[in-house]
Amino acid sequence: MEMIRLDVKNEGKFAYDIVIRDSFDHLAEELKKLQVENRRICIVTEDHVASYYLETVREKIEPICRETHSYIFQEGEESKNLKTVNGLYEYLIHHEFDRKDMLIALGGGVVGDLTGFSAATYLRGIDFVQVPTSLLSQVDSSIGGKTGVDFEAYKNMVGAFYMPKLVYINTSTVGTLSQRQFVSGMGEIIKHGLIRDKDYYEWMKANKDKIMARDNEVMAKLIEGSCKIKRAVVEEDPKEHGIRAYLNFGHTLGHSIEKIMEFQLAHGECVGIGAVLASAMSWKRGYITEEEYKDIVTTFADFSFPKLPETIDLEEIVKETRHDKKMEHGSIKFVLLEKVGQAAVYRDVTEEEMLSALQEGRAQA
Amino acid sequence: MEMIRLDVKNEGKFAYDIVIRDSFDHLAEELKKLQVENRRICIVTEDHVASYYLETVREKIEPICRETHSYIFQEGEESKNLKTVNGLYEYLIHHEFDRKDMLIALGGGVVGDLTGFSAATYLRGIDFVQVPTSLLSQVDSSIGGKTGVDFEAYKNMVGAFYMPKLVYINTSTVGTLSQRQFVSGMGEIIKHGLIRDKDYYEWMKANKDKIMARDNEVMAKLIEGSCKIKRAVVEEDPKEHGIRAYLNFGHTLGHSIEKIMEFQLAHGECVGIGAVLASAMSWKRGYITEEEYKDIVTTFADFSFPKLPETIDLEEIVKETRHDKKMEHGSIKFVLLEKVGQAAVYRDVTEEEMLSALQEGRAQA
Numbered sequence: 001m002e003m004i005r006l007d008v009k010n011e012g013k014f015a016y017d018i019v020i021r022d023s024f025d026h027l028a029e030e031l032k033k034l035q036v037e038n039r040r041i042c043i044v045t046e047d048h049v050a051s052y053y054l055e056t057v058r059e060k061i062e063p064i065c066r067e068t069h070s071y072i073f074q075e076g077e078e079s080k081n082l083k084t085v086n087g088l089y090e091y092l093i094h095h096e097f098d099r100k101d102m103l104i105a106l107g108g109g110v111v112g113d114l115t116g117f118s119a120a121t122y123l124r125g126i127d128f129v130q131v132p133t134s135l136l137s138q139v140d141s142s143i144g145g146k147t148g149v150d151f152e153a154y155k156n157m158v159g160a161f162y163m164p165k166l167v168y169i170n171t172s173t174v175g176t177l178s179q180r181q182f183v184s185g186m187g188e189i190i191k192h193g194l195i196r197d198k199d200y201y202e203w204m205k206a207n208k209d210k211i212m213a214r215d216n217e218v219m220a221k222l223i224e225g226s227c228k229i230k231r232a233v234v235e236e237d238p239k240e241h242g243i244r245a246y247l248n249f250g251h252t253l254g255h256s257i258e259k260i261m262e263f264q265l266a267h268g269e270c271v272g273i274g275a276v277l278a279s280a281m282s283w284k285r286g287y288i289t290e291e292e293y294k295d296i297v298t299t300f301a302d303f304s305f306p307k308l309p310e311t312i313d314l315e316e317i318v319k320e321t322r323h324d325k326k327m328e329h330g331s332i333k334f335v336l337l338e339k340v341g342q343a344a345v346y347r348d349v350t351e352e353e354m355l356s357a358l359q360e361g362r363a364q365a
Numbered sequence: 366m367e368m369i370r371l372d373v374k375n376e377g378k379f380a381y382d383i384v385i386r387d388s389f390d391h392l393a394e395e396l397k398k399l400q401v402e403n404r405r406i407c408i409v410t411e412d413h414v415a416s417y418y419l420e421t422v423r424e425k426i427e428p429i430c431r432e433t434h435s436y437i438f439q440e441g442e443e444s445k446n447l448k449t450v451n452g453l454y455e456y457l458i459h460h461e462f463d464r465k466d467m468l469i470a471l472g473g474g475v476v477g478d479l480t481g482f483s484a485a486t487y488l489r490g491i492d493f494v495q496v497p498t499s500l501l502s503q504v505d506s507s508i509g510g511k512t513g514v515d516f517e518a519y520k521n522m523v524g525a526f527y528m529p530k531l532v533y534i535n536t537s538t539v540g541t542l543s544q545r546q547f548v549s550g551m552g553e554i555i556k557h558g559l560i561r562d563k564d565y566y567e568w569m570k571a572n573k574d575k576i577m578a579r580d581n582e583v584m585a586k587l588i589e590g591s592c593k594i595k596r597a598v599v600e601e602d603p604k605e606h607g608i609r610a611y612l613n614f615g616h617t618l619g620h621s622i623e624k625i626m627e628f629q630l631a632h633g634e635c636v637g638i639g640a641v642l643a644s645a646m647s648w649k650r651g652y653i654t655e656e657e658y659k660d661i662v663t664t665f666a667d668f669s670f671p672k673l674p675e676t677i678d679l680e681e682i683v684k685e686t687r688h689d690k691k692m693e694h695g696s697i698k699f700v701l702l703e704k705v706g707q708a709a710v711y712r713d714v715t716e717e718e719m720l721s722a723l724q725e726g727r728a729q730a
Contacts, residue, residue, distance in 0.1 A: 082447065082451070086447070086516075089516055089522065089523060090517070093516070093517070093519060093522065096688075117486075120525060121482075121486065121523050121524060121525055122522070122523065123522065123524070124511065124512075124513060124521075124524040124525055124526055125525065125526065125604075146489065147489075148489060151451075151454055151458070152455070152458070154458060156489075157454065157458065157487070157488065158454060158486050158487065159486060159488070159489040160485060160486055160489055160490065160525060161489055161490065239490075323461075
């Protein structure tokens with residue numbers, strides 16, 4: 001596979017590269033560009049990912065830096081909190097990590113968000129590198145500098161905008177993902193097409209079978225396409241004052257469902273369900289046609305997305321959105337489709353509208 | 366008193382104003398410029414400061430914003446940790462603070478650092494305003510965007526660079542400081558003169574009696590002078606890659622003493638002791654004359670600084686510096702005086718040199 005390199009700017013200046021390869025073989029040469037020879041590096045990861053990739057990555061890094069360390073926490077959203085961050089701070093302090101040292105986030109979204117936040121706040125900020133191993137983190141969470149952890153039951157309540165120094169994507173890691181994790185990543189990818197790029201969305205549908213078979217060449221193209229969309233959005237609006245909010249398409253109701261289901265569904269699965277619901281609202285408002293809406297329903301079904309869970313209380317979902325952090329002075333910033341391939345933020349979405357879309361979703365289930 | 370307004374730039378662009386007045390009467394008009402009418406404001410403070418100023422400040426703010434809240438924690442360095450931050454996060458969540466809302470840090474350095482860090486990390490960053498009430502925070506910690514809390518026994522281990530939207534200094538609050546707090550602030554002020562501005566240092570000595578009497582006019586001039594020095598340093602080097610380290614003059618040994626004394630001495634008192642010790646090292650290296658060194662010893666004594674505590678183990682102080690976060694790859698960045706009014710960073714300071722300066726300090730005590 002040819003190398004793909006995408007440079008990402010922050011406030012007009014070069015910030016970091018996204019490098020897409022099909023192995024870890026080029027990680028050392030990319031890290032060398034960051035002058036790591038006299039630095040300590042701590043690979044932060046979770047136990048499941050560690051069992052697959054930690055030794056491989058460690059072997060690549062050990063010859064090129066001063067010391068290689070690893071900090072492994074328990075897999076899962078339950079670890080994404082300040083307790084795990086405190087454990088990492090302790091590890092770094094006791095191993096005398098200073099401002100010149102570096103963290104590598106090896107894993108999915110939880111690892112990347114947590115490691116990024118720790119890097120942003122340890123000694124007021126040390127360098128970190130994203131090595132995302134889940135499809136979701138490769139196309140979405142590793143790019144753009146959003147870092148954070150959950151607080152009590154609230155997702156990403158504590159965090160910082162803090163840029164990595166490099167995002168290194170090894171597409172072959174997609175091969176070891178569970179079907180659920182794979183589908184979860186597809187949630188963000190389909191979302192990218194729907195909010196920003198109709199051609200990409202159509203290409204995805206046309207290549208559905210190869211994507212579901214995780215064909216190497218097609219996956220590299222898929223990941224590149226999605227990274228480009230994410231890059232364009234975060235470059236235009238790094239701190240979510242404007243269009244970056246489009247990336248929350250599917251997230252308002254998705255988050256509520258995720259929380260009520262107590263994280264039994266994966267994040268991207270909930271985003272997929274939420275995207276279908278937001279599409280229903282876009283149709284009912286006359287922004288997209290019924291045909292386009294049905295096509296979106298079919299597409300998510302084709303990519304093996306779950307339906308709205310049968311047991312869930314629809315009014316509870318709506319109620320949950322009131323706590324959503326995207327609430328601003330009482331009016332939710334709700335992302336809908338103006339048309340297929342173009343999102344917009346609406347502040348006039350009512351709870352009745354949400355409920356009506358949820359009833360439509362239930363009828364489809 | 367005439368208003369003093371100093372604008373502070375961050376990476377070349379206007380970031381915030383420092384406004385110096387002799388009452389809280391103009392706080393509301395400064396806040397109005399930040400468009401607060403539809404925003405919730407939470408005044409974060411500690412119990413001692415609250416008893417003096419919370420009601421006055423609340424009365425000024427209440428008419429001009431959407432809701433006024435307050436979060437009060439227990440006075441002292443022992444509160445400067447993630448537990449207090451978590452309590453503040455909880456308060457903000459339960460009162461539905463969103464990204465458009467604002468925090469005001471009303472108090473000394475602990476309040477400012479902790480509130481700033483909370484603002485930097487709540488929902489990935491909300492606005493905050495510094496209203497420093499101690500001399501130390503007015504001339505030093507409220508300016509420049511360093512925020513943070515202690516972690517275990519390590520000072521400022523967790524933090525972020527995050528700029529306030531305004532620093533509002535009411536010089537009359539200096540009147541309610543204890544003698545110890547006042548002296549503590551003078552530690553940073555004398556330091557500013559020594560590292561950057563000999564004329565300011567000489568002016569201070571000439572106005573010693575009025576300063577110690579906390580004369581209004583002289584205090585305003587003193588604070589303005591120190592704010593200008595701090596501003597010049599942080600504008601040139603916002604993230605402490607270079608000359609901002611000069612501000613750590615007196616801090617390496619000062620921090621060690623502060624920690625070994627278990628915070629029985631105030632921060633600025635320890636900085637003063639550390640500054641005298643660093644001056645001794647500068648003299649022994651031949652950078653300043655013996656006369657200049659003796660003058661520095663006399664100046665700190667004239668401003669009522671304590672001597673090096675008699676009971677403290679000198680070797681323990683040196684040992685403690687090994688953990689100092691300014692350690693970089695094993696060599697401490699030690700700030701010495703090249704001459705009076707000009708600091709420089711040295712990486713070749715040995716433990717023997719520190720011990721020798723400490724023995725000199727003990728002989729003076």
